[in-house]
Every structure is written in structure tokens, then in C-alpha cells.
Amino acid sequence: MTMLIRGGTLVSTDRTFIADILIDGGKIIAIDESDGSEIRNPDTGRRRTPPEVETIDASGKLIFPGGVDPHVHLDLPMFDTVSSDDHYSGTKAAAFGGTTTVLDFVSFDHPTLGESVEAWHQKAEKAAVDYSAHMNLTRFNEKIAAEIPYLLEMGISTLKVFTAYNGRLRLEDGNIFKALRVARENGMLVMLHAENGDVIDILVAEALAAGHTSPEWHAKTRPAWGAVESALRAFALAATADAPLYLVHMNTAGEVDMLKYGRERGLKVMGETCPQYLFFTEDDLRRPDGAKWICSPPMRSAADNARLSEGVADGTIQTIGTDHCPFFQDGTQPILYEGKMIAIPGKELGKDDFTKIPNGLPGVEDRLPVLWTSGVGSGKLTANQFVALTSTNPARIFGLYPRKGALLPGSDADIVIWDPHRKARHGVAQSHQRTDYNLYEGWELCGMPEKVFLRGQLIVDGDKWLGKAGMGEFLPRMPGAPVL
Ligand code: DUC
Ligand code: ZN
Ligand code: ZN
Numbered sequence: 088m089t090m091l092i093r094g095g096t097l098v099s100t101d102r103t104f105i106a107d108i109l110i111d112g113g114k115i116i117a118i119d120e121s122d123g124s125e126i127r128n129p130d131t132g133r134r135r136t137p138p139e140v141e142t143i144d145a146s147g148k149l150i151f152p153g154g155v156d157p158h159v160h161l162d163l164p165m166f167d168t169v170s171s172d173d174h175y176s177g178t179k180a181a182a183f184g185g186t187t188t189v190l191d192f193v194s195f196d197h198p199t200l201g202e203s204v205e206a207w208h209q210k211a212e213k214a215a216v217d218y219s220a221h222m223n224l225t226r227f228n229e230k231i232a233a234e235i236p237y238l239l240e241m242g243i244s245t246l247k248v249f250t251a252y253n254g255r256l257r258l259e260d261g262n263i264f265k266a267l268r269v270a271r272e273n274g275m276l277v278m279l280h281a282e283n284g285d286v287i288d289i290l291v292a293e294a295l296a297a298g299h300t301s302p303e304w305h306a307k308t309r310p311a312w313g314a315v316e317s318a319l320r321a322f323a324l325a326a327t328a329d330a331p332l333y334l335v336h337m338n339t340a341g342e343v344d345m346l347k348y349g350r351e352r353g354l355k356v357m358g359e360t361c362p363q364y365l366f367f368t369e370d371d372l373r374r375p376d377g378a379k380w381i382c383s384p385p386m387r388s389a390a391d392n393a394r395l396s397e398g399v400a401d402g403t404i405q406t407i408g409t410d411h412c413p414f415f416q417d418g419t420q421p422i423l424y425e426g427k428m429i430a431i432p433g434k435e436l437g438k439d440d441f442t443k444i445p446n447g448l449p450g451v452e453d454r455l456p457v458l459w460t461s462g463v464g465s466g467k468l469t470a471n472q473f474v475a476l477t478s479t480n481p482a483r484i485f486g487l488y489p490r491k492g493a494l495l496p497g498s499d500a501d502i503v504i505w506d507p508h509r510k511a512r513h514g515v516a517q518s519h520q521r522t523d524y525n526l527y528e529g530w531e532l533c534g535m536p537e538k539v540f541l542r543g544q545l546i547v548d549g550d551k552w553l554g555k556a557g558m559g560e561f562l563p564r565m566p567g568a569p570v571l
Contacts, residue, residue, distance in 0.1 A: 242563025
């Protein structure tokens, strides 16, 4: 079906301009910047005017490419429970927040990488927006190394490694170095979770032995210096392997300093932060409901928030993802979700022991509205930077551009019509994330999606959900994506 979005103000990474967008077959087929009253038929070159096509008036509204969240965890088993958004509920929430592509993670919990990817596909196929995944490389030997290039045949071009979670997810430095070399040879990108696993294990054991069980000890036992040193350590490994490296969920000022240091020396290093690390601190963990803020890496200080915001604004940091991995605050109390009562064990599991609190937060839906209000609304970011950080840069870094992250002829018609003046008090009652709390409860937001299209199909219209489970497509990704 052909459709025309007329008179909106398009925002790309470097331009803001009024244009009409012609959509057909799920793709953008023309962008017309003339006077907004006519549009050329791309086949005949002749001008054609509505009502030949279904027309949506977007005058006075902004138009963004659909958001790309480079970092979500859907249906992730953790401790004795599972993250409370699955691939349907999490992607529905994403859509309500203006995000039409999510990148999840494949757990390496089958004998081979290939079998792990297959198992993930079974869970992910109910996604309501487009999706792909990074491979968690949490074991390593020569056989696994030899299998890595075959991930590309499955459309997976990124590997996540960890310097923490000893005995579970962590790779030794030598294996990270080898993985970086395999990645470089195959045009793949390695992503790093930077914390110091050895130090964490010692501090956790000491804290528990001393009877410290409250949520703030989660942060106290995962020191910021661990993130700083392991980021620099991995940058050094990447430099030696001549490989690109992407630092996920940056939460400390020191990581911003290390990223700047590496980039100034020509290393192929990039970074991501998440909204929660811009606004919240260890003080939030000391609240009576502090478990809500438990995630890894943890919240830090106001100075860290400020340095991260500075790194976002000055281009040291390339993307803003969410690390969306929600759990109920109180999973003994059901909530109403799509007409059914649902309860999933959550943060209450750790009420007597911070090490048993499931790690993770909701955020996939909040990302764009919260960042728009706090970043663009306050003048710290331009609308163009906002689009770069939340859509175009992740699409480019993860091999999805220009299919995603762009408003260009040939791109998927993933389009957000954004009302920069719409105000709302945000909170769990407004949210579609399948959990019982929202981190931004009571925040006054200004600017949010009005309509969201996935490949030309209207899936969110104001408060109405028009999407459905399974309409998301898996996005195979190509090797050789650029380093920004
Ligand atoms: N951190 C979390 O808090 N949850 C899921 C995975 C991660 O890295
Ligand atoms: Zn991580
Ligand atoms: Zn994560």
C-alpha cells in the first residue's frame, strides 16, 4: 500500500528539514523537499498529488527514523526467575517508546554457538518489532573459535565478552585477545562488559561474611575502578589485535576518560551508555525500595552522571541503549497485562541478600521520551544528536544501516511521528513494560511518539496498540560495519 506522510520536519544526524515521505511496500521510496504540496512518482517522474495515496498530515510534528536499541535482554533466565518482558511484551513496549529495532543477546547455553542461536530464534520469533542479537561469548577454546565465523552465516556479526562473573560468563584476557583476533579477521565486532570479576568476588564474600545484605552493597562490591581498569585493559588488547571494540553500558566517569584516551590515540573503540547511568546514583540503592535500581554495572555518583552526560554530548560516546532487563519489584503481587493477571518472581528474591536480587531494570520504552526531555528539552543535545545516539549510530555500528536508522529512499519505513509538545507525567501506569514499577515515576516529560510505523505499518497510534506478536522480522547483519 502506498502512503504519504506529509509536511513533517525530518530529523537526521546532520539536517532538519520539512519534507514529504512516500512509502510503498514497507520501504521509503521518496523524500520530497519541494513545497510539500506535490510529490513525484518515482517510476514515471510525473507529479502526483493526494488523494491518490493515503495521506497522513505530520505538519508541526518531527519525524525520526525508528529507534534502534542496541542492548536489551528479553526472556533472560536469571537466578531463580526470568526477565519479565519476553520478546513480545518487550518489543511492544519498545514500539510505544518509538523504538522499532532491538538487539537482544544469545546466551551460550547449548553445546555449540549454532545451537544456542537456534534456541534463541525459537524464543524471539514472537517479537513485534524487528530484531537481531549479539552472541554472548562466555566460553572459549579452539573449537569455539573455529565456529565463530559461521555466526555470520546466521546473520550474527557481534560477540559480547565479560571481564566479570568468574566461573560463569567471564573470559580470561588471553581468550578475549584471541576472540578479538578472530573478530578482526572476519569483520566482526566485540562488545565488552567491563568490571573486575576477581575483585567483585572478594568484596562480595567479605560483605556477606560481615552481614551486609542490603542493596547498596551491590554497588559497594562492584567498584568503579574495576570498570575503568578493565575497559583500558580491553582497549589495550583490542589495539594489539588491531580489532574494534565497543564498550557496553558505560556507568563511570573513568570509562569516559579511557574511551576518550583510546579514541584520541586512534584506537577503534566506541562506547554506549544507558539513561539510568545519567540520572541515578548509589543513593537510590539506599532507599527502602533500592532493589529497583539493582543492575550490573551499578549506579554510581552524581559526578559520574555528569561526566557520562558530557561524553554523550561531546561525541566521545556513540550510542544510548537501555540494557532493558526488567524484573518485578514484588513478584508475589500480580499485575494486569493484556487482560490477564501475571506475576513473575522478581527483586523480592533478594530481600535478605543483595546477591540474590535479579540484576536489571526496565527502560526500553522510556529511552526516547526521557532522553528527549532531559537532553534536547534542556538544550544539552540537539535533535540531530538525539537521532544519532538512539537510532542512526547503533544502526551503523551494528550493520543495519541504511535499512534501519535512516529516513532515506530504500530504507525500511520505520518512522516515528514525534510530538515535541506532548506533555505527560510518566510512570508505571502509562508504561507498557511488563513490570510493576517505572524508574522515572512522576517525571514530567515533554515530547513523545504520536505514531510509530514498522515497515510502513502503523503499530502505535497514540495510546492504541495496532501491532501484533510475530510481526517483527529477524535482521541478518553483515560483517565489516564501520567504526564511528
Ligand atoms: N546487567 C544487568 O543488570 N542485567 C542483565 C545483564 C547485564 O549485563
Ligand atoms: Zn553487560
Ligand atoms: Zn546487558
